[in-house]
Amino acid sequence: MEKLGIYVHIPFCKKKCKYCDFVSFFCDENKIDLYFKKLYEEISLKNTEYLENRKITSIYIGGGTPSYPDSKYIVRILDELKQKFEISKNVEITIEINPGTINREKLLAYKKAGINRISIGLQSTQDRLLKIIGRIHNYNEFISTYNQVKEIGFKNINIDLMLALPTQTLEELIDDVNKIITLNPNHISIYSLILEEGTELEEKVKNGILELPSEELEREMYWKTKEILEKKYYNHYEISNFAKKGFESKHNMDCWNQEEYLGFGLSAHSYINNKRFSNTNDLERYLKIKNFENNINIHEIQNKEDKIREYMILGLRKINGISISEFERKFRVNPLFYFRFEIDKLTKEKLIEVDLNSIRLTKKGLDFANIVFEEFI
Secondary structure, three states, rough: OOEEEEEEEEEEEOOOHHHHHHHHOOOOOOHHHHHHHHHHHHHOOHHHHHHHEEEEEEEEEEEEOOOOHHHHHHHHHHHHHHOOOEEEEEEEEEEEEEEOOOOOHHHHHHHHOOOOOEEEEEEEEHHHHHHHHHOOOOHHHHHHHHHHEEEEOOOOEEOOOOOOOOOOOOOHHHHHHHHHHHOOOOOEEEEEOOOOOHHHHHHHOOOOOOOOOOHHHHHHHHHHHHHHHHOOOOOEOOOOOOOOOOOHHHHHHHOOOOEEEEEOOOOEEEEEEEEEEEEEHHHHHHOOOOOOOOOOEEEEEHHHHHHHHHHHHHHHHOOOOOEEHHHHHHOOOOOOHOOOHHHHHHHHOEEEEEEEEEEEEEEEHHOHHHOOOOOOO
């Protein structure tokens, strides 16, 4: 039986962060209720062809801020999914939460419903930086949230951090990482800030109100973070992710291994039968949908060449890189021959390295990963 991942998008936030260009916004309770009713309908009406010989191995509830609405909505989502799909006994069920939107009652409801992985959006331990990027919480509120998550019994916890924030110093980032290590989470995600066009933060940087760290400083931040975390036995398993042994994210690993997933909710993306598609990102349109199968946006229908190239890009995000034998099993061709010109060029430029059974980024390649990925587009 083939495995399948589920992604559920909750687009609501208490307040939109200044760097965010995700489909998220504030709505009143009535609109939130209407959205979830439509979401339950989408789950119940989803075409059964997606279910044949498939078992759900991961469920990821993202946003937005999924912890902002009442927990009853999240509980109902999981009930609907369990009725519709065959769920693996070892399923990983993740929900994203933010300090300032969570309480003990919500966490207890999540745990009772079967959620077993919590991802907390911290971004920085520095209150001045949290204010600059528009987060609604401070560091002490995060600590309170983290302690509640631990006390209620969640053992699989991720903490999100960001680097290269406006005016952020190397010393501040080192302080962030060291503070988080003392909490001993199982998983830490470290993302560089990407200035998205049209966001409040992008406007302030463009107009000279705020200044970003230099590219050299950003690289120094990244490598210092890697050094500190690896010394504390966090395995660097993907460009932006570190985990204690056995706590690598199933949801993320499945995406990087090009496994299939099905998305529910506003703007949610899916990858099924070599087709990438998504729901509308217009809330009013979503609420009026009667036939979900006829209201999707198809982004790509892959042929073998498309799939092979994408597999290289996704796989090279993993620190261990691409298994040559697994590539041959999946595509019936040796990647060293198929991409002989690209691999020769990237090897000479010291951006990738090849051994008996893997192709992976070098240290230089980690710094210039986008240049590597461009060779396979």
